[in-house]
Structure formats: structure tokens, C-alpha cells
Amino acid sequence: MATQRRSVDKHEVEVLGHRPSTEAHLEKVPEAIDVNGFRVFGLSPEDADFYTNYPPEKRKKVFHKVDVRLIPMLALLYLICHIDRANIGNAKIEGMVEDLGMTGVQYNTVLSIFFVPYVLFEVPSNIVLKKFKRPSHYLGGLTLAWGIVMTCTGLVRNFAGLMVTRVLLGIFEPRHSSETGRRAGSARGSGSAPCGIRKAGAVASPDELHHHDHFTTIYRPKALTLETPRAGFFPGAIYLTSFWYEPKDLSTRISYFYCASAMSGAFSGLLAAGIAEMDGVSGLEGWRWIFILEGLATIAIGVACFFFLVDTPALSKRWLEPEEIRYLELSIFIKQGGGSREESGAGGRVNWRDLRMNLTNWRIYVQAYFLVCQSALSYGIKFTLPTITKSMGFANTQAQLLSAPPYVAAAISAISFAKVSDRFFWRMPFLVTPLGIVAVAYSIILSLNGELEAKKGVAYFAVVLAVVGIYPIQAAAASWNANNIAPASRRAIGIALMNCVGNVGGIVGSFMYLEKEKPKYHTGFGLSLAFGGSGLIVALLLEWSYKVANARKARMADEAKAKYTEEELFNMGDRSPLFTYVL
Numbered sequence: 117m118a119t120q121r122r123s124v125d126k127h128e129v130e131v132l133g134h135r136p137s138t139e140a141h142l143e144k145v146p147e148a149i150d151v152n153g154f155r156v157f158g159l160s161p162e163d164a165d166f167y168t169n170y171p172p173e174k175r176k177k178v179f180h181k182v183d184v185r186l187i188p189m190l191a192l193l194y195l196i197c198h199i200d201r202a203n204i205g206n207a208k209i210e211g212m213v214e215d216l217g218m219t220g221v222q223y224n225t226v227l228s229i230f231f232v233p234y235v236l237f238e239v240p241s242n243i244v245l246k247k248f249k250r251p252s253h254y255l256g257g258l259t260l261a262w263g264i265v266m267t268c269t270g271l272v273r274n275f276a277g278l279m280v281t282r283v284l285l286g287i288f289e290p291r292h293s294s295e296t297g298r299r300a301g302s303a304r305g306s307g308s309a310p311c312g313i314r315k316a317g318a319v320a321s322p323d324e325l326h327h328h329d330h331f332t333t334i335y336r337p338k339a340l341t342l343e344t345p346r347a348g349f350f351p352g353a354i355y356l357t358s359f360w361y362e363p364k365d366l367s368t369r370i371s372y373f374y375c376a377s378a379m380s381g382a383f384s385g386l387l388a389a390g391i392a393e394m395d396g397v398s399g400l401e402g403w404r405w406i407f408i409l410e411g412l413a414t415i416a417i418g419v420a421c422f423f424f425l426v427d428t429p430a431l432s433k434r435w436l437e438p439e440e441i442r443y444l445e446l447s448i449f450i451k452q453g454g455g456s457r458e459e460s461g462a463g464g465r466v467n468w469r470d471l472r473m474n475l476t477n478w479r480i481y482v483q484a485y486f487l488v489c490q491s492a493l494s495y496g497i498k499f500t501l502p503t504i505t506k507s508m509g510f511a512n513t514q515a516q517l518l519s520a521p522p523y524v525a526a527a528i529s530a531i532s533f534a535k536v537s538d539r540f541f542w543r544m545p546f547l548v549t550p551l552g553i554v555a556v557a558y559s560i561i562l563s564l565n566g567e568l569e570a571k572k573g574v575a576y577f578a579v580v581l582a583v584v585g586i587y588p589i590q591a592a593a594a595s596w597n598a599n600n601i602a603p604a605s606r607r608a609i610g611i612a613l614m615n616c617v618g619n620v621g622g623i624v625g626s627f628m629y630l631e632k633e634k635p636k637y638h639t640g641f642g643l644s645l646a647f648g649g650s651g652l653i654v655a656l657l658l659e660w661s662y663k664v665a666n667a668r669k670a671r672m673a674d675e676a677k678a679k680y681t682e683e684e685l686f687n688m689g690d691r692s693p694l695f696t697y698v699l
Contacts, residue, residue, distance in 0.1 A: 191372060216272070255421050258289070263411050378530055385502065389513050389516035522584070533591070551649075554651075556585075
């Protein structure tokens with residue numbers, strides 16, 4: 117039995133209560149082979165030679181292919197999802213509220229009801245997804261259903277009808293699981309290896325290593341599987357990209373499709389300005405055409421998913437060469453960190469140990485607070501920005517058009533912050549800075565005390581500044597969280613947990629801007645300032661806690677290596693003394 121020594125902090129290190137004999141619970145494996153700094157058990161010399169000597173120009177070419185096929189489709193889906201979420205704000209200033217006879221906080225209720233089924237149906241959606249050989253078909257079907265409901269939203273006649281369509285939108289929003297990654301790396305039968313891999317062994321992924329070579333020796337599992345995250349589109353996309361790309365490139369790749377969320381605000385305003393001119397066509401109001409035409413566009417994208425969305429390397433023979441497929445599957449196989457018989461044997465079942473580790477990891481809840489802040493800020497401003505610009509004295513069409521530039525600036529901001537964050541592989545400053553920008557922007561807006569029309573230049577500048585600060589937050593927070601959870605199965609659950617808690621911010625954001633407070637919006641602007649300021653302070657404290665934890669872990673490293681087997685250290689994941697947190 118393993119006993120805990122006094123120098124080991126139980127909050128930072130998981131102490132295993134049972135240590136079975138190494139000979140009894142590990143397979144006999146060949147000598148370890150060094151592969152680009154990783155010690156890999158069970159990897160054939162032929163595969164090791166192929167992977168390590170794969171020409172750099174070919175590596176660049178194959179990942180460029182992945183970039184072209186994976187990221188644009190994820191970005192397009194994220195774009196259309198957020199356009200369809202945000203267009204209700206554009207429809208509002210075109211007379212939707214008055215035409216449907218809505219009063220009081222009914223509009224805010226309509227906004228918030230979307231998030232209830234959105235959270236509740238995440239897990240069932242992923243369970244159904246696992247029945248599909250090609251996840252692209254399931255996701256395409258969901259997108260089709262989403263588009264149909266969006267089109268029907270343009271035909272509702274009252275508050276109740278609008279509520280029903282918003283609930284259905286929450287149910288059918290496309291959810292993208294990392295099932296694609298799981299099948300890409302899963303073994304074809306017990307003891308077999310992925311296509312093109314000859315008895316490849318598992319290694320610790322870069323996410324789990326953090327430059328500690330002594331934490332890389334892992335035994336070969338009987339079958340390799342990637343756990344499916346219980347989450348919606350965004351966490352699933354994060355998890356998927358975390359297996360296709362190195363950790364140092366993760367924030368940038370996430371920002372590419374997350375900036376689509378920012379661009380959705382721009383497109384939504386531009387599209388609404390044009391579509392609203394159809395007011396009276398076929399006897400329908402302009403705001404109805406906003407929902408109808410954007411819903412039809414969503415249906416078209418749903419059809420495109422069946423043909424263009426990437427599934428797995430093995431199912432991508434039309435655009436990948438055989439040696440590229442082999443290299444990608446080797447790369448995915450190596451990066452996933454397989455890890456242990458416990459993980460490999462779990463299959464699609466819930467890993468209760470990893471779930472417990474995440475539920476008791478207080479830092480995940482702190483990371484989730486950043487998403488609460490971001491969700492409240494982004495949804496609050498996205499649902500209300502057209503109304504705010506109209507309060508500056510602009511006509512409907514001008515207000516719709518002026519809601520676009522802030523989001524263009526936000527998209528540039530999101531990518532720029534992410535690139536610099538990846539360049540230095542440092543997350544905290546690129547979370548604190550945007551939160552600080554948000555706090556400054558809302559301080560300026562509050563100082564105007566509702567005189568938006570009289571001081572429209574200052575007001576509009578502050579609005580642009582606020583949106584520029586809001587959109588880099590999620591990519592930075594999501595990357596920071598993903599980088600600091602290991603092993604792979606635990607990271608999947610941790611990302612999902614962070615997302616579920618973070619979605620609470622969407623409900624808060626739906627009620628921040630009350631119609632009766634227009635144009636001062638003291639509640640909305642005040643809470644936005646509070647989220648920006650508090651998030652900044654929390655980020656600084658979180659990095660300090662990571663520094664303290666890393667120092668404590670460093671003092672335990674030698675003791676831990678002497679006391680525990682390498683498998684036990686790996687199974688501890690981020691709680692191992694040999695795991696270093698990213699700051």
C-alpha cells in the first residue's frame with residue numbers, strides 16, 4: 117500500500133491507494149524508442165524511422181492540407197451558429213417585439229431559454245453521435261434541423277411561438293464531438309494498431325509532458341481510444357484540434373474558428389441591413405425575412421457538411437496520400453498519450469475516476485469563470501448592440517451597418533492575441549489584457565451616463581473597444597484550461613465541465629440589458645465592467661497559484677520518481693509531481 121509522505125500536498129498530487137505489482141499489471145514490451153524526444157514503448161523501428169524522418173516540407177504540406185479542410189468547416193459552422201443566435205437582436209430593431217406583442221422581460225426570456233436545452237442535450241447528442249460511422253453525417257443532419265427551425269422562426273405569430281422555436285434551436289444546435297479523433301486513433305481490434313501503424317505504442321502527449329522527459333515512459337495499451345468529450349460544438353472542436361496540432365499551435369487554431377463568432381456579428385448586421393429592405397415582400401415584415409433567408413443558408417451548409425466536413429485520416433483518401441494518412445495517424449496516435457490500460461479499456465464508458473478528478477479540481481471552476489465572463493459579455497452585447505447603436509441617433513439601416521465594424525476589429529483582435537500567446541506559450545497576459553480592455557471600455561460608457569447620442573463618437577469608440585476586448589477571452593481561457601489538464605481522457609471531461617459551467621454566462625447576458633433602462637443600461641454596462649475587472653483579478657491569482665503549485669511539484673519530483681511507478685505517475689495526470697502547469 118502506498119502511503120502519503122508529509123511533503124506531498126494532496127491537493128496538488130493524487131496519491132494512489134493501491135500499487136499492484138508491475139509484473140502483474142503491465143504487458144511485456146520491447147525497449148523504448150526515442151521519437152523526437154519522446155520515449156515510446158512498442159513502436160516498431162520502421163514506424164519510428166518513418167515518423168522521425170518524414171521530411172519537414174512534407175509535414176508542412178500535410179498540416180496545410182488539414183488546415184484547409186478542417187479549420188474552415190469548423191469556422192463556417194461556428195459562424196452560422198452564431199449568426200443564427202444573434203439575428204434576433206437585428207430582428208428586434210426591425211419591429212419584431214412590437215409585431216409579436218411582447219412586453220416587459222419577454223424578449224430577455226426568449227434570449228435565455230435557448231441555453232436551457234443547449235446544456236441539457238449536450239450529453240444525449242454525443243451519445244447518439246457515437247452510433248454514426250461518419251460524424252459529419254450526424255452533424256450535417258443537426259445543421260439541417262437547425263436551419264429548418266430558423267426558417268420557421270420567421271413564421272411565428274406570438275411570444276409562445278417564438279419561445280418554442282428558441283427551445284428547438286437549443287436542442288438542435290450542431291454539436292461536434294471529438295469522436296472523429298477517437299476513431300482516428302482507435303485500434304482495429306484488440307491488440308491492433310491504427311491504419312499504417314505497426315504495433316505503435318502510446319506516449320505522453322505534449323500537453324501532458326510540458327518538457328519533462330522523465331514523464332514520457334508509458335507502457336503499451338492493448339487498444340488505443342480517444343475519449344469522447346461530453347460537450348457541444350466549441351469544446352468538441354477544441355478537443356479535436358488538440359489532437360491534430362501541437363499545444364504551442366493550439367490557441368491560434370482555436371482562434372481561427374472562434375473569430376468566426378466575432379465575424380458573425382459583422383455579417384449579421386450587414387445581412388440584416390440588406391434583408392430588412394425586403395419589408396413587405398410576399399406580405400411579410402423585414403424581420404421575418406432575416407430569419408427565413410438565414411435559415412435557408414443554414415440548410416445549405418448542413419448539406420455541405422455531408423461532403424466537406426473532415427471525419428478521420430483513414431476516411432480522407434480523396435485528399436490525402438497514403439503516406440500522409442500514415443503520418444497523420446502516427447502523429448495523432450503519439451500525441452494522444454494513450455496512457456494506461458484503464459483508459460484504453462474504458463471505451464465509450466464514463467471514466468468515473470477522471471470525472472472525480474475534474475469535479476474536485478477547483479482550478480477548472482476558476483477557468484470556467486472566465487467563460488462565464490466571456491459568455492455574459494459577448495451575448496449581452498451581441499443581442500443588444502444594434503439597439504445601442506440606434507440609441508446613438510442612427511436610423512435602423514445605419515444602426516445595423518454600424519454594428520459590423522466592432523466585430524471585424526474583434527476578429528483581428530482574437531487572432532492577434534492568440535498568435536502572440538502561442539508564440540510565447542504564455543496564457544495569462546493574453547487573458548488579462550483583453551479583460552482590462554473590457555473594463556476600460558465599460559468605464560468610458562458608464563461615464564457617459566446614457567448620453568450616447570450627444571457623445572456618439574466617444575460612445576461608438578468605447579463600444580468598439582469593448583468588443584475588441586471580449587473576443588480574445590475564450591480562446592485564451594480554453595487553451596489555458598486544455599494545456600493544464602492531463603491525461604487525455606481527463607482533459608476531455610475537464611473541457612466539457614468548463615463549457616457547461618461557462619454557459620451560465622449566456623443566461624446572465626440575456627437579462628443584463630433591460631428595455632426599461634434604455635439607453636443608460638446601467639445594469640448591463642455595470643455588470644460588464646464588473647465581469648472585466650473581476651476576471652482580470654482572478655486570472656492574476658490563478659497564475660500565482662500555478663506558480664506555487666509548480667514550485668511545490670519541483671520539490672517532490674525525486675521523491676515521487678522513487679516512490680511510484682511510471683504508470684502511476686502518468687495516471688495522476690496533471691496531479692503528478694512531474695507535470696508542470698502552463699502559466
